[in-house]
Amino acid sequence: MSLFRTKPIEQSLADADEEGRRLKRSLTTWDLMIMGVAVAVGAGIFSVGAKAAAEFSGPAVTLSFILAAITCALAIMCYAEFATAIPVAGSAYVFTYATMGELIAWIIGWNLILELFTAAAVIAKYWGIYLSEVFALIGWDIPATISLGPVDMTWGPFFIVALFTVLLVMGTKLSARVGNMFTLIKIGVVLFVIVAGFFYIDFENYTPFIPEAVSTEATGTEGVMAQSLFSFLTGAAPAQYGMLGVLAGAAVVFFAFIGFDVVATSAEEVKNPGRTLPRGIFAGLAVVTALYIGVSLALTGMVSYTELASVEAPNLATAFSLVGNTGAAQVIAIGSLIGLTTVIMVLLMGLARVVLAMSRDGLLPRALSRTSSKHATPARLQILCGVLVALVAGFTQVDLLEEMINIGTLSAFVVVSAGVLVLRRKRPDLKPAFRVPFGPVLPVLSTLLCLYLMTNLSVETWIYFMFWLALGFALYFMYGQRKSRLNPRNEATAGNIAADTAADSAAPEATPGT
Numbered sequence: 001m002s003l004f005r006t007k008p009i010e011q012s013l014a015d016a017d018e019e020g021r022r023l024k025r026s027l028t029t030w031d032l033m034i035m036g037v038a039v040a041v042g043a044g045i046f047s048v049g050a051k052a053a054a055e056f057s058g059p060a061v062t063l064s065f066i067l068a069a070i071t072c073a074l075a076i077m078c079y080a081e082f083a084t085a086i087p088v089a090g091s092a093y094v095f096t097y098a099t100m101g102e103l104i105a106w107i108i109g110w111n112l113i114l115e116l117f118t119a120a121a122v123i124a125k126y127w128g129i130y131l132s133e134v135f136a137l138i139g140w141d142i143p144a145t146i147s148l149g150p151v152d153m154t155w156g157p158f159f160i161v162a163l164f165t166v167l168l169v170m171g172t173k174l175s176a177r178v179g180n181m182f183t184l185i186k187i188g189v190v191l192f193v194i195v196a197g198f199f200y201i202d203f204e205n206y207t208p209f210i211p212e213a214v215s216t217e218a219t220g221t222e223g224v225m226a227q228s229l230f231s232f233l234t235g236a237a238p239a240q241y242g243m244l245g246v247l248a249g250a251a252v253v254f255f256a257f258i259g260f261d262v263v264a265t266s267a268e269e270v271k272n273p274g275r276t277l278p279r280g281i282f283a284g285l286a287v288v289t290a291l292y293i294g295v296s297l298a299l300t301g302m303v304s305y306t307e308l309a310s311v312e313a314p315n316l317a318t319a320f321s322l323v324g325n326t327g328a329a330q331v332i333a334i335g336s337l338i339g340l341t342t343v344i345m346v347l348l349m350g351l352a353r354v355v356l357a358m359s360r361d362g363l364l365p366r367a368l369s370r371t372s373s374k375h376a377t378p379a380r381l382q383i384l385c386g387v388l389v390a391l392v393a394g395f396t397q398v399d400l401l402e403e404m405i406n407i408g409t410l411s412a413f414v415v416v417s418a419g420v421l422v423l424r425r426k427r428p429d430l431k432p433a434f435r436v437p438f439g440p441v442l443p444v445l446s447t448l449l450c451l452y453l454m455t456n457l458s459v460e461t462w463i464y465f466m467f468w469l470a471l472g473f474a475l476y477f478m479y480g481q482r483k484s485r486l487n488p489r490n491e492a493t494a495g496n497i498a499a500d501t502a503a504d505s506a507a508p509e510a511t512p513g514t
Contacts, residue, residue: 004101005486007361009086009427012098015360016088016268021369023089024376026173027270029280032263035176036284038183038342039259039350041291042123045190045339047315048256049296054308057249058211058241059300062293064249069289071250071453072257074446075413076285077436078420079264080278085423085432087273090357091265091350092412097361099422100415106480108415109358110472115408116262116351117389120161122402123343124393128156130337137330157393164345165386168352169372169379172269175345182342189335190291193316193328197298200323205304213242229462230455251456255402256292258409259343260285261416262350274433348389352382362490363480403461404468410454417446 016022027035053061082095090097093109132144145152167175228248240248263281270276295316299308303322308314320328356378359368372379392398420436420443436442481487 002101003103003481006099006101006426007097007105007486009098009430012086012088012094018360020373021356021360021371022376023268023371023378024172025269025271025273026171027176027266027276027280029276029283031173031176031180032266032270032276032280033283033287034180034183035266035346036260036263036281037187037287038179039262039346040257040284040288040343041183041186041190042336042339042343045256045292045295045316047313048253049292049299050308050314050316050318052249052252053296053300053305054311054314055249056240056245056252058208058245058305059206060210060246061249061253061300061305062296063210063246064253065256065289065292065296067247067250068254068257069285069292071254071446071449072260073282073285074442075417075450076260076264076281077434078413078417078443078446079261080281080434081420081432081436082416082423083264083267083277084274084434085427085430087267087270087277088357089265089268089353091261091267091354092416093354094357095419095423096415099419099426102363102481102484102486103476104415106358106363106476107469107472108412109354109363110468110475111408111411112261112354113351114468115258115405115412116347116354117385117392118398118401118408119258119405120344120347120351120385120389121157121393121396121398122405123340123347124157124161124389125154125398127160127337127340127344128154128393130333130340131156133333134337137333151395153394155394158390160341160344161348161386161390161393164348165382168345168349168382168386169375169377171375171377172266172349175349179342179345182338186335186338186342187287187291189331189338190295193332193335194291194294194298196325196328196331197295197302197316197319200320200325201298201301203301205301210243210246211241211305213245214240227459228456229459230452232459233455247452248456251453253292254410254453255406257285257288258405259346261409261412262346265350265353268353278434348382348385351385351389352378355381355385362483362485362487363476365483401464403457404464407454407457407461407465410450410457413450414447414454417443417450 049061049065052064053059057064079091086094086098088094090109091112093105093112096108097105128144135142144154144156146155164175167178260281263284264277267273267277299316299319302319307322308318311318317329317332320326355364356369358364359366368381369378370380371377421440423430484490
């Protein structure tokens, strides 16, 4: 039995049109653009840049954002080529299944679940924290936790996850409209913060733009675990400032661009995907990059990076406090809350779509791939994802695994970037509406850049990642390999569909062999 059997693209397209497992195409270019902004622009825009400027890049944090944006753009080009060739739910998982085979596809799907589930839970947790801050700002004394016998539950994550789970069950277009409203509000908040910051700019704070490099040594077990894998393997001292610091800063701020791959998971729900997908994804990336550059210029122009470095956890509110404008903290707190709101929605949707694609193929239980006849959404699966995310966010310290989001995303970026070259070699007959320019150069460059950013993640993150992969391999060999619809010991695809349809009373009109 081959571990690298590939799934024909034609079969993926046919499975997406199967009665009872079909999604509705309702999203436009505008929806995708706003979705990209919605998932990328969260509370991180007010904190990650300050951290990178203080600890790694100095005023050159703007270059770090640009480098991270270029890396993201290269990977997203590869996603766009795949998505216009195979416009179905599942994103990197489906693309890998068509090019590199089942085992690698499973691992990528497993990593996407890691990325999306962890991100949704972490951000829901932070949403609850920012909600408490907003209550405190307006003078409301509302406790953030509820005591349930021996354990305390943070109620904020439960509320926001439940709200968007209901909206997503009711329809992708409806949830997109609500998300659009919140996203436009948070763009307005970010623009307000940028303009307010520009009034305090002192151009001397931009000098030196790239501070002189400083060597920092990691000591003790804790220091070794916290240092980057690159430093651990090469013995190089962790970089602070200088050009290496700018690159290390790019790895830090890359977290702020995570989410554009989630937009690709909606390919099956997009009108005219050949034209709409590339336009929507790249328009969203352009808006996000412009906002990040504006924030970074305002931040480093307001105060010296050395002042930010003297604060334990610097953020944009820190900069306003240092220049005497404490009122801006209230706007930033509200902006953070609004910013995180839409991120949660898009992540919950993306998580359900990845699991939907894997369950269609039998690698996860097929029952999970059923869609609602009324709303054409994976209602049961969406509710299951919402319940699990809410439980983890409400009862655990999931924020400790924040870097796991980065490594899950980057691993998918690496495989998709390399997979474009495999797709072109295996299926030269395909004519996707969008192709990455300059032949193999940009996909190879994207692969290398993403690999480099992965090595800048901490040793501790890599150890957790190895445990996650080991669990994934175990599940695949115990379940996925045997239940896969491409397993020759199983019935033919049409027979499987007929059997599944007959066994599931929720879809009595399913058509065998579609």
